[in-house]
Amino acid sequence: MDVVVERDEAACGATVADVFDRAVRSGARTIGLATGSSPLSVYRELIRRHREEGLSFAAVRAFLLDEYVGLPAGHPQSYAQVIRTEFASHVDLAGVSGPDGGSSDLSCAADSYDALVVSSGPVDVQLLGIGANGHIGFNEPGSALDSRTRVTTLTSQTRQDNARFFASVDEVPRRVITQGLGTISSARHLVLIATGEHKAKAVAAALEGPVTAECPASVLQRHLMVTVVLEEGAAKLLGRVRSGDAAGH
Ligand code: GLP
Numbered sequence: 001m002d003v004v005v006e007r008d009e010a011a012c013g014a015t016v017a018d019v020f021d022r023a024v025r026s027g028a029r030t031i032g033l034a035t036g037s038s039p040l041s042v043y044r045e046l047i048r049r050h051r052e053e054g055l056s057f058a059a060v061r062a063f064l065l066d067e068y069v070g071l072p073a074g075h076p077q078s079y080a081q082v083i084r085t086e087f088a089s090h091v092d093l094a095g096v097s098g099p100d101g102g103s104s105d106l107s108c109a110a111d112s113y114d115a116l117v118v119s120s121g122p123v124d125v126q127l128l129g130i131g132a133n134g135h136i137g138f139n140e141p142g143s144a145l146d147s148r149t150r151v152t153t154l155t156s157q158t159r160q161d162n163a164r165f166f167a168s169v170d171e172v173p174r175r176v177i178t179q180g181l182g183t184i185s186s187a188r189h190l191v192l193i194a195t196g197e198h199k200a201k202a203v204a205a206a207l208e209g210p211v212t213a214e215c216p217a218s219v220l221q222r223h224l225m226v227t228v229v230l231e232e233g234a235a236k237l238l239g240r241v242r243s244g245d246a247a248g249h
Contacts, residue, residue, distance in 0.1 A: 001207070001220070001226045001227075001228065002226070002227045002228065003207065003227075003228045003230065003235075003238070004227070004228070004229050004230070005230050005231075005232060005235045006229060006230070006231055006232070007231070007232060008231060008232075009041045009195045009231055010041055010045075011231075012041060012042075012193055012195055012229045012230070012231050013040075013041025013042045013044060013045045013193075014041075014045050015229045016039075016041075016042040016045075016127065016191055016193050016227075016229050017042050017045035017046050017049065019125060019189070019191050019227055020042070020046060020125055020127075020191075021046070021049055021055055023124055023125045023189070024055060024056075024057060024060055025055070027059075028060060028124035028125060029059060029060060029061065029124065030060065030061050030062075030063065030120055030121055030122070030123045030124050031057075031060055031061075031062050031063070031123065031124060031125050031126070031127070032062070032063050032064075032065065032123040032125065032126030032127060032184075032187055033062050033063070033064055033065070033083055033087065033096075033127055034064075034065050034127045034129050034137075035064070035065070035066070035082050035083065035129075036129040037129075038129035038130075038193050038194060039127055039129055039193060040086060041193075041195075042127065042193060043086050043087040043090075046087070046091065047087065047090040047091060050091045050092070051090075056092055057091050057092050057093040057094070058092045058093075058094060059094060060093055060094055061093070061094050061095045061096070061097065061120060062083070062088065062093050062095070062096045062097070063096075063097050063098070063116075063117055063120070063121075063123055064079055064080065064083060064096070064097065064098030064099070065079075065126075065128075065136075065137040065138075065178060065179050065184070066079060066098075066099065066137045066138040066176055066177060066178035066179060067079045067080065067098050067099040067100070067101035067176065067177050067178075068101050068172075068173040068175075068176050069101045069102075069106060069151065069173055069174075069175040069176055069177060070101065070102070070173050070175070071101060071102070071173060072102070073102055077165050077166060078101065079098060080096070080098045083096060083098070084096070097113070097116060097120075098113075099113040099149065099177035099178070099179075100113070100177075101173075101176070101177055106151045106175075106177060107150070107151055109177060110148075110149045110150045110151055110177045111148075111149070113149050113177065113179075114148045114149035114179070114180070114183055117149070117179065117183055117186075118183075118186070121186060121187070122186050122187055122188050123186070123187035123188070124187070124188050124189065125187070125188070125189045125191060126184060126187035126189065126190050126191065127191050127193070128184070128190060128191065128192040128193070128217075129192070129193060129194065130192060130194050130199060130202050130203065130206060130217050131157075131158055131161065131202065132157065132161060132198055132199060132201075132202055133155065133158065133202065134202040134205055134206055134214075134215035134216055134217045134218070135158060135216050135217070136181070136184060136192075136216050136217045136219075137178040137179050137180075137181075137184060138152060138154065138158070138176040138177075138178035139152075139178055139180065139181050139184075139216040140152065140153075140154065140155050140158060140216065141155070141213065141214050141215065141216060142213055142214065143180070143181055143213055143216050144180070144181065144182075144213060145181050145182070145185075145211070145213055145216075145219045145222070146180070146181065146182040147180030147181050147182055147183075148179075148180040148182055148183050149177065149178065149179045149180055149183050150177070150178070150180060151175060151176070151177050152175070152176060152177075152178060153174055153175055153176075154172070154173070154174055154175070154176060159172040159174070181216055181219045184219075185222070185223055188225060189225045189226075189227070190220055190223050190225065190226045190227070191227045191228075191229070192206075192217070192220065192226070192227070192228045192229070193228075193229045193230075194228075194229075194230050194231070194234040195230070195231035195233070195234055196231065196233050196234055197233035197234065197236055199233075199234040200233060200234055200235070200236040200237040200238075201237060202215070202217065203228075203230060203234050203235065203237070203238065204237035204238055204239075205217075205218065206218050206220060206221075207220070207221070207228065207238060208238065208239060
């Protein structure tokens with residue numbers, strides 16, 4: 001596991017963008033995208049490189065990690081729409097796929113999305129944020145480390161955390177479809193970005209605590225190719241950060 005600590009959010013974005021830039025220029029065909037605030041600096045930098053440095057995604061298909069259930073198509077907070085607004089509409093991706101949170105058969109929609117990710121994959125590089133409770137995608141604490149894409153229910157903490165994107169917490173959907181931890185782990189390269197001291201506890205548990213369903217992001221410790229890019233505040237509780245081997249692996 002490579003752990004890189006950067007001074008601020010923009011530097012984190014540039015470092016993660018470097019990973020995607022290298023992968024895409026050397027032939028990656030599938031990338032995995034994440035929502036939330038943390039990846040926004042990465043998207044800004046990739047858009048800049050697309051416009052100014054000839055970085056093309058024309059041969060690349062993107063796959064989303066997760067989606068809220070029940071938001072109308074085109075709702076500004078549906079993750080498909082967020083990715084369109086923040087990234088996809090500014091670059092030349094060959095396509096973007098995500099789970100169908102508006103399906104009348106959600107469990108079937110989850111299964112078919114898992115099958116799509118598997119048959120199109122493995123995803124070459126998967127971007128991840130981390131929730132304050134250690135969730136990745138929408139795999140809340142208690143998610144099996146080998147779980148597949150499924151319908152699940154958000155914790156009240158995650159609904160509170162995400163309420164800032166909605167008019168009130170009551171508008172945050174309770175149910176979501178998320179790629180499972182097993183699905184996410186099937187990507188070749190996992191890249192996690194975290195900024196801010198409010199993530200420090202989750203980051204330390206994920207990288208240095210036991211591998212357990214109680215901290216879903218701890219599944220990263222089992223993966224062979226992981227890059228973690230942290231802003232100083234988010235790295236604050238790491239005991240063993242040294243270049244190239246923070247988690248002692
Ligand atoms: C949501 C997303 C996650 C994301 C998390 C953290 O719950 N489903 O993929 O990692 O938020 O978001 P933020 O980066 O805004 O803190």
